[in-house]
Amino acid sequence: MTLQQFGWCDRFAQAFNAIAPAGFAVGRVLVEQRQRYQLWTENGEVAAVVSGKFRHEATQASDFPAVGDWVVIQPEVVPALIQAVLPRASQFARKVAGSQTAAQVIAANIDTVFIVCGLDGDFNLRRIERYLTLIWQSGANPVILLNKIDVCDRLELKLAAVEAIAFGVPVIGLSALQNQGLEALNPFLLPGKTIALIGSSGVGKSTLTNQLLGHTAQATQAVRLDDSRGRHTTTQRQIWQLPSGALLIDTPGLREVQLWSTADSVQETFADIEAIAADCHFRDCHHQQEPGCAVQQALAAGTLEQHRLASYQKLQREQAYLAQRQDQHNSKARWKQIHKAMRQHPKRQ
Ligand SMILES: Nc1nc2c(ncn2[C@@H]2O[C@H](COP(=O)(O)OP(=O)(O)OP(=O)(O)O)[C@@H](O)[C@H]2O)c(=O)[nH]1
Ligand SMILES: [Zn+2]
Numbered sequence: 351m352t353l354q355q356f357g358w359c360d361r362f363a364q365a366f367n368a369i370a371p372a373g374f375a376v377g378r379v380l381v382e383q384r385q386r387y388q389l390w391t392e393n394g395e396v397a398a399v400v401s402g403k404f405r406h407e408a409t410q411a412s413d414f415p416a417v418g419d420w421v422v423i424q425p426e427v428v429p430a431l432i433q434a435v436l437p438r439a440s441q442f443a444r445k446v447a448g449s450q451t452a453a454q455v456i457a458a459n460i461d462t463v464f465i466v467c468g469l470d471g472d473f474n475l476r477r478i479e480r481y482l483t484l485i486w487q488s489g490a491n492p493v494i495l496l497n498k499i500d501v502c503d504r505l506e507l508k509l510a511a512v513e514a515i516a517f518g519v520p521v522i523g524l525s526a527l528q529n530q531g532l533e534a535l536n537p538f539l540l541p542g543k544t545i546a547l548i549g550s551s552g553v554g555k556s557t558l559t560n561q562l563l564g565h566t567a568q569a570t571q572a573v574r575l576d577d578s579r580g581r582h583t584t585t586q587r588q589i590w591q592l593p594s595g596a597l598l599i600d601t602p603g604l605r606e607v608q609l610w611s612t613a614d615s616v617q618e619t620f621a622d623i624e625a626i627a628a629d630c631h632f633r634d635c636h637h638q639q640e641p642g643c644a645v646q647q648a649l650a651a652g653t654l655e656q657h658r659l660a661s662y663q664k665l666q667r668e669q670a671y672l673a674q675r676q677d678q679h680n681s682k683a684r685w686k687q688i689h690k691a692m693r694q695h696p697k698r699q
Pocket of ligand 1: 500501525526550
């Protein structure tokens with residue numbers, strides 16, 4: 351297989367040429383488990399670990415390679431040594447346990463994320479908004495799949511309700527179980543494009559994954575991971591190649607991904623409220639009791655729904671909290687630096 355078939359493109363080639371010394375190669379992380387990696391390379395699958403220098407220079411969990419990453423390797427050693435991670439086109443992160451703001455990357459370089467919703471019990475517009483926010487923030491493109499059209503009446507109403515909050519994001523009705531409507535996914539399943547599925551339990555992600563995979567042999571393949579001391583473990587494959595040539599990332603971490611949003615992504619998801627709020631009398635209007643609040647006027651006029659404003663405000667609160675934590679973290683780090691500098695230059699006035 352060629353690198354292009356794994357998703358290699360100009361942006362990665364440029365980054366690679368800028369940093370990699372002669373004799374180095376690239377690979378794409380196919381499996382990650384406790385900092386052991388299986389990579390796709392031009393010469394087949396290889397096991398890899400990060401180099402000592404990499405580990406030494408890494409300052410945060412998100413510096414480490416994740417599934418989907420392109421990495422620079424020194425190929426002649428076994429396991430191959432990862433020297434660098436190429437800048438990510440997109441990334442999904444989760445909070446590191448025990449820390450409010452440090453992030454660990456769980457998947458990288460995804461082009462399109464399918465938000466899978468079930469048209470039975472699961473149908474929930476507020477949840478879709480949260481997923482949209484998350485995906486905009488990741489750098490990937492969202493597509494909303496309304497699954498189980500076979501058990502849904504009034505599909506048009508539901509499609510319209512989702513389209514009203516989706517602002518141009520494609521909304522596709524299908525039945526994974528009955529293999530109905532899946533051809534609408536073809537434009538997103540082009541060779542070398544990387545996709546992922548997220549959505550709550552029971553919406554049909556596994557059913558859809560199986561349909562997309564068809565009867566490919568890799569479905570049952572486990573991957574063997576060796577570390578530098580020759581110990582090995584087997585684990586599940588985390589990227590699949592679909593018959594169309596697209597690549598599907600499926601990891602437990604991604605399935606359980608939680609909200610980790612930024613101001614920009616909230617603004618994109620709630621473009622309607624942002625547009626209304628531009629007419630508020632006060633620039634820093636909180637849209638509560640302020641005079642001249644265009645948002646309150648829209649609520650009164652019925653052009654904006656109360657629960658949509660509520661989800662917007664909830665996301666804003668989460669963000670303010672995260673931003674504050676990040677500030678505290680940064681100022682602590684600054685103090686540490688200053689103290690260190692003072693210890694190193696005790697006589698300086
Ligand atoms: N009627 C109908 N049922 C479906 C459809 N797709 C999936 N299901 C059913 O929904 C149930 C859950 O499907 P799964 O594919 O396991 O859902 P999942 O999202 O992978 O769930 P988790 O593994 O818990 O995350 C199963 O009983 C499926 O047969 C569909 O298009 N129509
Ligand atoms: Zn206002």
